[in-house]
Amino acid sequence: MRRVCFCLFLFLIIQNNALAVDLNGIWFVNNSWEVRLFQEGNKVNSVVTFLSELQKDNFFLxxxxxxxxxxISGQKFKGKITTSLPSKNNEYCLSKMDYFADLSLNILQEGKILKGYTKIIVYKEDCTIERENFQEIILTKRNFDTKKKI
Known part of the structure; x- marks a missing residue:
């Protein structure tokens, strides 16, 4: 009986720690734009809060x-990220201008850094797929010392 109670106690601690990461706040995305993440339990949503001039001029965000x-599941985040084709493609690929790409991130530094990859689709002028690339993505929580080794 004690062994069962101890195992149950350990399980509850592990489950509690899995959701202990707080992702709420402002995050820099690849040091070029930022989002505000909203976390409710293990679900996360966000909105764009800042875009660099380069992104304002070249993308539809x-x-x-x-x-x-x-x-969120343990130390992993799985979901989608908005992706926008460069503005130069807008005259011939309007239907593919904006889409959500798969996103897979590891939660690092006690929830202060999210690092992983997203799949980017590059289209030809006739709107067919030219290639698919995996692009590294790093989100850093605002006011976090990024000089620490990741």
Whole structure:
């Protein structure tokens, strides 16, 4: 009986720690734009809060757009990230201009850094797929010392 209670106690501690990561707040995405993450339990949503001039000029993202959503499981985040084709493609690929790409991130530094990959689709002028790339993505929580080794 004691062994069962101890195992149950350990299980509850592990489950509690799995959701102890707080991702709420402002996050820098690859040091070029930022999002506000909203976490409720293991579900996460976000909106764009800042775009660099380069992104404003070259992509169809704007402040307030949906950015990232998904779920947390242990030290992993799986979901989607908004992706926008460069503006130069807008005259011939309007239907593919904006989409959500798969996103897989590891939760590091006690929930202060999210690091992983997303799949980016590159289209030809006729809107067919030219290639698919995996792009590294790093989200860093605002006010976190990034000089620590990841």
């Amino acid at each position: 704007k402040k307030g757009d949906d950015a990232i959503f998904g779920t």
